[in-house]
Amino acid sequence: MADSLLCIGNLTIDDLVVDGATTTALGGDALFAALAARRELTDVRMLAPVGTDLPATLLQAVVDRGIRVEPSRPRTGRTVRNRVTYAPDGSRTWDLLDGEAAFDAMSVYPADVGPDALTASAVLVSAMSLGAQLALGPWLRERTDATVLLDLQEDYVLGHEDELLALLATCDVFLPSEVEAVRLAATTDLEAAARRFLDAGPDVVVVKTAERGCLVATAAGVVTVPTDAVEPVDSTGAGDAFCGAFAAATVRGADPVEAARAGAAAARVAIGAHGVAGLLADTEPTRVGATTTGAVR
Template identity: 55%
Template sequence: MTESPTLVCVGNLTVDEAVSPTGERVESVGGDALFAALAARVAGGHPVLLAPLGTDAPPALLAAIRLTGTDPESLPSRDLPLIRNVIRYDDVGGRVWELVRGEEHFEALSVSPADVPAEALTAAGVLLSAMALRPQLELAAWLRTRTAATIFFDPQEDYVAGHQAALTDAVRACDVFLPSEIEATALAGTADLEAAAAAFLDLGPRVVVVKRAEAGCLVATREHPVPVVVPTDVVAPVDSTGAGDAFCGAFAVEYLRSGDANAAARIGAATARIAVGGPGVSALLAAVDASSGVPR
C-alpha cells in the first residue's frame, strides 16, 4: 500500500463533561480536531493536528495529542484556559451543549490564518472542523487561494440559522462538504436531501456527504449526482460525542487515498462506530494504541 497522504485536522481542543439522564457525570478530553485526527490514525492515515492549546491542558489531553503523531509543543498557544463543554443527554439520545466559558472564549481558542504553518499548505488535505463561525469561514476563504489541498468542510448546526449566505460562500470554497442532515436541511432550506445535495454540488464541491447518524449517510458526487445511501451498523453508543468528527477524519483519509467517496463513507462509518464505544476519545485512543485498523 502506498503511504497515506497527509491530512491537516483543524479545529478545537476541549475538556468535556457528559451528563447522563440519571445525572452521572463523566469528564473526558476531546475536541473536534482531536477526534478527527485520532480517527484518521485509526483509518491508517497520516494526520497533523492543528488547534490552539490553552494554559490548563491536562496530561491526558497532551498524551492524546501525541498519539495522533503531533507534538503539543508545535501547536499554537493561547494565554487562556481550555474550552470546556457540558453535554447533557436525555432518555432518547438527544443532547444539549453548554459552552461553559462562552462564545467569545470559544472563538479565541479557534484557529486563525496566523496559526497555519507553511508546511500545512503543502498537505494533501485539510479538514476544517466546526470551530467558531467567523474563524471557520475566514479559514475556508483564506485556504482556497493558498493551497492545492483537498479542503473538507464540516459545519456546525448551532450557527447555520441566520448565516446561510456566509456558509454558502464556504461551501463554494471547499472540495468536499460534510454536513449533518440537520445542517443540510437548514442550509438548503429543504427536507429533500437529494435536492439539498444537488444544490450543494452546484455551488462547486466535488463531493457532498450528508451524515445521518444511525441511518448512515448520503453520498453525491459530480460524476454521480444522484445520492447513494451508504448504511451503517447500528450500535448502542456509550458516548456519541465526536462521532461526526471521527467520521470526517476517517472519510478524508480514505478519500485522499482512493478517491472513492463511497468507500470513504464506509470507512468513516466504521471509525465512528469505534469512537462511540467509550467516553470521549477513549475508544479511539485504545484503537490507535493497539494499532487497530478499520475493517475494509
C-alpha cells in the same frame, strides 16, 4: 511526499458527568477527527489552539497515537471547557462553560496556520466559530492545492445561509449533517439539497444521516450508503469521527463511497464509549512519528 491529513478544529477539556461521577478528558472535533483518521492513515496532523491550563498528560495520549500536533498562536485564556451531563436514557446536556467569545478565541484563524501545516495532502476544517470558518476557507483556497474538506456547526447556519453557501466554493468536499443540510438548503429533500451544494462548488457532498448512514453526491449521481445500526453508549463526536476517517480514506485513494464506509466504521467505534475513550482504545499507541512541532499553544 507521503499522503497526509491536517485536521483543523477545536480541542476541548470536557467534564463528563455520568451517574453522578465526573471524569475529565480531552474532547473536541479536531481530536475525534484525528483519532478516527489514524485508523486509515499514518501521517495525521492536528491543529487546535489550547489555553495555558491544558495538562500535558491529557495531550500525551494523543501524541502517543502518532498524531502530529501543529503549533498555533499562543493563547492566554483557558482551553475550551464543556460540562457534559449524561441522563439515564443516554441523552446529554452540554454547557459551554466560558461562553461563545472564548470559543471563538480558541478557534483557528489564518494567523494560526504555519507553512508546515500547509504541506498536508488534505485539510479537514471542522466546526469552529462562524468567524473562523468564514476567514479560513478562502485563505486556505488561495494558499494550498490540498484537498479541502469542510464540516459545519448546525447552531450558526440559520441566518447565515448566503455566507455559508458562498463558503462552499472554497472546499472540494462538503460534509454537512442532515440538520445542517436541511437548514442551509431550506428543504427536507436531501438529494435536492446535495445537488444545490454541488452547484455551489464542491466536487463531493456527503450528507450524514446518523444511524441511517449517509448520502454521497457527485456529478455522477447520488448514492445512499447505509450503515450497521448499533446501540450507542455516547453519540458525541460520531460525525467528527466520520469526517476524519472519510478524509483520511480519501487521501489514500478511496472513492467517495468507500470513504463513506470508512467514516461509518470510525463513527461506530466513537459511539461505543464515552468521549474519545473508544477511539483511543481502538488506536494503537506508537512512539514512531509521535511529535509536536513546537509549542502546542
